[in-house]
Amino acid sequence: MSGSAAAVHNVFVYGSLLADDVVRVLLNRIPPSSAALLNGFHRFSIKGRVYPAILPVPNDQVIGKVFLGITDPELHILDEFEDVEYRRTSVEVSLLENSDKLQAHAYVWNNVNDPNLYADWDFEEWKRVQESFVKMTIGFMEELQLPEAKPRVATYESFYQQDAEK
Numbered sequence: 001m002s003g004s005a006a007a008v009h010n011v012f013v014y015g016s017l018l019a020d021d022v023v024r025v026l027l028n029r030i031p032p033s034s035a036a037l038l039n040g041f042h043r044f045s046i047k048g049r050v051y052p053a054i055l056p057v058p059n060d061q062v063i064g065k066v067f068l069g070i071t072d073p074e075l076h077i078l079d080e081f082e083d084v085e086y087r088r089t090s091v092e093v094s095l096l097e098n099s100d101k102l103q104a105h106a107y108v109w110n111n112v113n114d115p116n117l118y119a120d121w122d123f124e125e126w127k128r129v130q131e132s133f134v135k136m137t138i139g140f141m142e143e144l145q146l147p148e149a150k151p152r153v154a155t156y157e158s159f160y161q162q163d164a165e166k
Contacts, residue, residue: 009075010104012036012093014043014064015052016137017078018123019130023067025137026081027074035096036066038106044117050129052121053086053109066093066104075105080144081137082107 016022020030042057054062070078079088086107093104109117126133 007072008068009070009072010093010102011067011070011075011078012038012064012091012104012106013067014038014054014062014106015121015123016050016126016133018065019127019134021130021134022137025134025141026077027070031067031069031074033065033067036064036093036104037096038062038064038091038093041091041106041108043121044109045119045121046114047116047118049116050126050133053114053117054106055109055112055117063096066095066102077144078107081140085110 017026023030038054039061040056040058041054041062042060043052043054043062046053082088087110088105089108091104091106092101093106094101
């Protein structure tokens with residue numbers, strides 16, 4: 001191993017990753033975090049989905065939190081979890097506790113013209129489905145270990161389709 005330190009990242013989260021239970025399933029830990037504000041974006045609900053999307057919207061803002069010290073392998077897991085629906089983008093966030101600004105990754109919705117985006121997404125409302133979302137996340141992590149892993153969207157859709165059939 002070389003003498004250089006491994007890269008660590010800051011990641012701004014604003015949806016299901018605000019829930020410690022989901023993060024613990026994905027990363028096997030709860031990384032240090034701070035409440036943060038992302039200016040110039042809006043958090044939308046997505047028709048048929050329980051998780052949100054963010055897109056640039058002038059004069060708007062998203063309150064979330066920024067995880068500190070995310071390792072390269074953890075960032076890879078988050079990339080897989082966010083899947084092709086999102087693109088990892090570098091953003092500047094402001095910490096709520098002291099207004100310090102820092103660079104972070106954020107997962108921004110890929111389809112800027114998506115007709116399925118509407119209204120504001122509400123974390124408190126999401127908590128009603130948190131238990132089933134955690135179960136889906138466990139299934140995603142099990143699937144990720146397989147050589148022919150399905151994308152997270154497929155895991156999500158098959159999980160919630162089974163859930164609806166019960």
